Amino acid sequence: MRHTFLIARQEFIKYVTRRGFLISVLMFPLWIMIVIFVPRWTGEGSAAHEHVFTVVDRSGGAFRDALYCAVERQYQQKKLESLAHYASANADMTKLARTAPRVAALLRDPDAPGAVAAFRALNVNGAPSAIASSAPGTLACAGDGEFAVRHALERTIRPNADVFFEPPTDLIYIAPPNYLEQASGPGFPAAVRRAFATEAAPGLDEAGPKLDTVIVIPRDFGQNGTNAAGYWSEGRPDSDFRDLVQTALARALQLRAIHAYAPHLTDTTILDANVSLQAHDPSHDGERSTPFDSIVPIALAIILFVVSVMNSSVLLQGVVEEKSTRMIEVLLSCATPREITSGKLIGVIAVALTTLVIWALVLFALMALASHDTATLVLVSLKAIASMDTLPFLLLFFLCGLLIYGSLFLAIGSMANSLADAQSLLGPSMLILMLPNLMIGAIMQNPNGPLASALTWVPIYTPFFMMLRIASHPPAWQLWGAVALALATTVAMILWTGRIFARHVLTTERPPSLGRLVRGLLRAPQS
Amino acid sequence: MTIVELSHVTKRFGDFTAVDDLSFALEKGSILGFLGPNGAGKTTTLRMMLGIFPPDAGRIRILGRDVSEVRERIGYLPEERGLYRRMRADAAIAYVATLKGMQRAPALARARVLLEDFGLGEFARVRIEGLSKGMAQKVQVLSAVVHDPEFVILDEPFSGLDPVNQSELEAFIRRLAGEGKTILFSTHTMQHAERLCDRVLVLAKGRKRFEGTLDEARALLPRRARLGAEADIGFLAHVPGVTHAAPPSPGQPFWTLDLKEGDDGRALLAACFERAVPLTHFDVSPPGLHEVFVSLVGEHSEAI
Numbered sequence: 001m002r003h004t005f006l007i008a009r010q011e012f013i014k015y016v017t018r019r020g021f022l023i024s025v026l027m028f029p030l031w032i033m034i035v036i037f038v039p040r041w042t043g044e045g046s047a048a049h050e051h052v053f054t055v056v057d058r059s060g061g062a063f064r065d066a067l068y069c070a071v072e073r074q075y076q077q078k079k080l081e082s083l084a085h086y087a088s089a090n091a092d093m094t095k096l097a098r099t100a101p102r103v104a105a106l107l108r109d110p111d112a113p114g115a116v117a118a119f120r121a122l123n124v125n126g127a128p129s130a131i132a133s134s135a136p137g138t139l140a141c142a143g144d145g146e147f148a149v150r151h152a153l154e155r156t157i158r159p160n161a162d163v164f165f166e167p168p169t170d171l172i173y174i175a176p177p178n179y180l181e182q183a184s185g186p187g188f189p190a191a192v193r194r195a196f197a198t199e200a201a202p203g204l205d206e207a208g209p210k211l212d213t214v215i216v217i218p219r220d221f222g223q224n225g226t227n228a229a230g231y232w233s234e235g236r237p238d239s240d241f242r243d244l245v246q247t248a249l250a251r252a253l254q255l256r257a258i259h260a261y262a263p264h265l266t267d268t269t270i271l272d273a274n275v276s277l278q279a280h281d282p283s284h285d286g287e288r289s290t291p292f293d294s295i296v297p298i299a300l301a302i303i304l305f306v307v308s309v310m311n312s313s314v315l316l317q318g319v320v321e322e323k324s325t326r327m328i329e330v331l332l333s334c335a336t337p338r339e340i341t342s343g344k345l346i347g348v349i350a351v352a353l354t355t356l357v358i359w360a361l362v363l364f365a366l367m368a369l370a371s372h373d374t375a376t377l378v379l380v381s382l383k384a385i386a387s388m389d390t391l392p393f394l395l396l397f398f399l400c401g402l403l404i405y406g407s408l409f410l411a412i413g414s415m416a417n418s419l420a421d422a423q424s425l426l427g428p429s430m431l432i433l434m435l436p437n438l439m440i441g442a443i444m445q446n447p448n449g450p451l452a453s454a455l456t457w458v459p460i461y462t463p464f465f466m467m468l469r470i471a472s473h474p475p476a477w478q479l480w481g482a483v484a485l486a487l488a489t490t491v492a493m494i495l496w497t498g499r500i501f502a503r504h505v506l507t508t509e510r511p512p513s514l515g516r517l518v519r520g521l522l523r524a525p526q527s
Numbered sequence: 528m529t530i531v532e533l534s535h536v537t538k539r540f541g542d543f544t545a546v547d548d549l550s551f552a553l554e555k556g557s558i559l560g561f562l563g564p565n566g567a568g569k570t571t572t573l574r575m576m577l578g579i580f581p582p583d584a585g586r587i588r589i590l591g592r593d594v595s596e597v598r599e600r601i602g603y604l605p606e607e608r609g610l611y612r613r614m615r616a617d618a619a620i621a622y623v624a625t626l627k628g629m630q631r632a633p634a635l636a637r638a639r640v641l642l643e644d645f646g647l648g649e650f651a652r653v654r655i656e657g658l659s660k661g662m663a664q665k666v667q668v669l670s671a672v673v674h675d676p677e678f679v680i681l682d683e684p685f686s687g688l689d690p691v692n693q694s695e696l697e698a699f700i701r702r703l704a705g706e707g708k709t710i711l712f713s714t715h716t717m718q719h720a721e722r723l724c725d726r727v728l729v730l731a732k733g734r735k736r737f738e739g740t741l742d743e744a745r746a747l748l749p750r751r752a753r754l755g756a757e758a759d760i761g762f763l764a765h766v767p768g769v770t771h772a773a774p775p776s777p778g779q780p781f782w783t784l785d786l787k788e789g790d791d792g793r794a795l796l797a798a799c800f801e802r803a804v805p806l807t808h809f810d811v812s813p814p815g816l817h818e819v820f821v822s823l824v825g826e827h828s829e830a831i
Binding site for chain 1: 574578598599601603605606610612613614622623625626627
C-alpha cells in the first residue's frame with residue numbers, strides 16, 4: 001500500500017509539473033470561453049443582429065404596423081431582461097419585493113410566460129406610449145413598463161450603483177422612400193439596390209447604419225390564398241430576423257381571422273397568450289426536472305472522454321519512457337507489478353480530478369470577467385448538482401470510466417517498446433474509444449431505447465453510456481446491472497493490466513498479437 | 528556469513544532457457560564480478576535476484592530469506608540511466624530511498640549528504656536532464672545505496688564514466704565492501720573486474736562456465752613469455768615446456784610463447800644464452816582476465 005501511494009504521488013507530481021499539463025488545463029476552459037463569448041463580443045453570436053429595414057406594404061399598411069409591433073415587442077423583452085440584470089446587480093431585491101412586489105416578481109423571472117405583457121401593463125395608465133392603441137385589429141405593442149420599473153427601483157437602489165442604460169436597438173425601422181414604394185415589376189430590384197446604397201437610419205452626428213432589408217407585402221396579401229411576402233436583403237438572409245418577419249405576418253393573418261369571429265377580443269389578449277411547460281418525472285414523485293439533470297451527465301460524459309484521453313496518453317508515454325531508461329527495473333526491484341499499476345492509475349485519477357477542479361475554477365473566473373452574476377451562478381450550479389440524486393452514480397461511473405480507459409492505455413504502454421510502437425497500438429484503440437462520442441446524438445434522442453440499452457452492455461462503454469442515460473432514469477435493473485458490470489469491468493481491467501504489465505514491461509520483443517495477448521491473460525499469472 | 532545463495536536456478540522463456548541450473552553463493556563483504564557475453568543470462572539472473580522474475584526451478588535466498596521479504600535491503604543500479612529526466616537530483620535519490628522504506632525527510636537529507644560527498648552538492652536541485660552523463664550516473668549509483676542496503680547489485684556501473692570518475696567509483700565500491708556490504712556487479716570491462724573483484728563468475732548461454740578467485744581464473748590458461756630479439760628465435764618453439772610460439776606481428780613486437788603449467792620460462796633464457804642470442808626484452812606473466820574470458824566463452828569452450 002505504501003509503495004502504491006508513493007508511486008501515485010510521484011506520478012501525480014510528474015504530470016502536474018509538466019508545462020504541457022498547465023497548457024492543457026488552461027486551454028480547455030479558454031477554448032470554451034472563446035466558443036461562447038467571442039461570437040457574443042463580436043456580435044456574431046447574439047440573438048439578433050442589427051438590421052435597418054423598411055416595409056413596402058401595398059395592402060394598405062396593416063401588415064407594416066404588425067411588423068413594427070413585433071419588433072417593438074421583441075425590444076420590450078430585451079429591455080425587461082436588461083432591467084432584471086441591472087436590478088440583480090444594483091438593487092436590494094428583498095426590499096423591492098416589499099415595496100413593489102409585482103415589479104420584483106417580474107424582474108426575478110423576466111422569461112416567465114406573460115412577463116412582457118405584465119411589463120407593458122405596468123405603465124398602461126402612466127407614461128406615454130409610442131403607439132398608444134390596443135383596440136381590436138390595431139397594434140398590440142403599446143406601452144412600456146420601464147418608467148414604472150425605474151420608479152420602483154429608485155427606492156431600493158444600492159449606493160454607488162451603476163447607471164442603467166437602455167439596451168441598443170437591434171432592429172431599426174425607417175419609412176420606405178417614394179421611389180421604392182412606386183417601383184414595381186422588373187424595375188423593383190434596381191430600386192432596392194438604390195435604397196440599399198443611399199438610405200440609412202437617422203444618426204446623431206453622421207448617418208446611421210445603412211438600410212439592409214426590404215419587406216414587400218403584396219396588395220392582395222392574405223386574400224385568395226396569396227400568403228407570399230417578399231424579403232429582400234443583400235447576401236444570405238439573417239434567419240432570426242426572417243423568422244421574426246414570417247411569424248409576425250402569420251400572426252397578423254391569424255388575428256384578422258380571429259377578429260372576424262370574435263371582434264371583441266383585443267390583439268393584446270391574443271398575442272400575449274402564452275403557456276409554460278414544466279417537465280416532470282413520475283419516477284421522482286413528479287418533481288420538476290432542472291436543466292442540470294441532463295446537462296451535468298452529458299458534460300461529465302464528454303469531460304470523461306477528454307480527461308481520460310488527455311491524461312492516459314501521458315501515462316502511456318511515461319511507461320514507454322520508463323522502459324527505455326530502465327527506470328521500470330528500479331520500480332520493479334522495489335514494488336510488485338500490481339502496486340506499480342495501481343499507483344500509476346491512482347496518480348492519473350488524481351491528475352484528472354485536479355484537472356476538473358482547475359477547469360471549473362478557470363471557467364468560473366473567466367465567467368466572472370464576463371458577467372457580474374458569477375457568485376450567484378456558482379452557488380446555483382453547485383446547489384443544483386449537489387441536490388441531484390444521480391450524483392453518486394455519476395461519480396461512480398466517472399471513476400470507473402477513468403480507470404478502464406487508464407488501464408487500457410497503461411497496458412498498451414507496457415507492451416510498446418517505443419512511442420512508434422505505442423502509436424500503432426493507440427490508433428485502433430482510439431477508434432474503439434471514440435465510438436460512444438459519435439453515438440451521443442442518437443442516444444440522447446431516445447436514452448432508454450433499444451440502441452442505448454444494447455450499447456450499455458458493452459463493458460468498456462458502460463460508464464460512458466450510463467452517464468448519458470442517467471438523467472432519463474433508466475429501469476432500475478439496468479442501472480444496477482450497469483453498476484455491477486462497470487465495477488466488474490474495472491476490476492478485471494486493473495487485474496489484466498497488472499498481468500500484461502508484469503509479462504511485457506521488461507521484454508524488448510514486438511508487441512504481442514491479440515490472440516497471444518488473450519491467451520496470456522487467460523493463463524495463470526507468473527507470480 | 529552467506530548473503531546470497533542460488534541453488535540450481537533455471538529460468539525459461541517459452542522454449543528458450545535463459546538461465547540453466549545456476550548455483551553460486553556470496554559471502555558478506557565480498558565483491559563478485561558477474562561476467563558474460565551478451566545474451567549469457569546475466570540480466571535475467573540479476574532480475575531473479577531482485578525478485579522481478581521468479582525462477583522456474585531452483586531456489587534463491589538473499590540474506591537468508593526469500594527475495595520478496597528483503598527487497599528493501601537490496602540496492603540496484605540498472606545499466607541505463609534509470610531515473611526520471613525531469614526530477615531534481617536530490618529528489619530522484621530520495622524517491623528511490625522512500626520506495627526502499629525510508630521516510631521522505633531523512634531520505635532527502637541523506638541524498639544531499641551523499642551528493643555533497645560525491646562533489647555534486649551544487650547540483651542537488653538540478654534536474655537529471657541538466658546533468659552530464661557522468662553526473663547522472665553518479666546520481667544513479669547514489670540512488671542504489673542511499674538506503675544503506677546490505678546487498679548491492681550494480682549492472683555496468685562504469686558505463687559512461689571518464690577515467691577519473693571510474694577511479695572514484697571504484698574507490699566508492701571498495702568503501703562499500705569495506706563497510707560490510709556485499710556487492711555483485713556485472714560488466715564487460717575486464718580491467719574493472721581485475722581491479723575490484725574478489726571472485727568472478729563467468730556465464731555463457733545461461734550456464735556457469737567458471738566461478739572462483741582471479742588467481743584461479745588466470746590459472747585456467749598457461750603462463751605466457753614474451754621475448755624481444757633482433758635475431759630469429761623461432762628455435763625456442765622446440766624448447767621443453769613451450770606449447771606454442773607466435774612470431775612478432777603488427778602491434779605486437781615480441782615473440783609470444785605459451786608455457787606449460789608450472790613452467791617459469793628459465794629454460795627459454797638458458798636456450799638463448801647457449802646460442803649467444805642477445806635479448807632486448809623478456810617477461811613471463813600470467814594470462815589476463817580478458818584472455819581467460821575469451822577462452823571460457825568462446826564457441827568451443829566447455830563448462831568448467
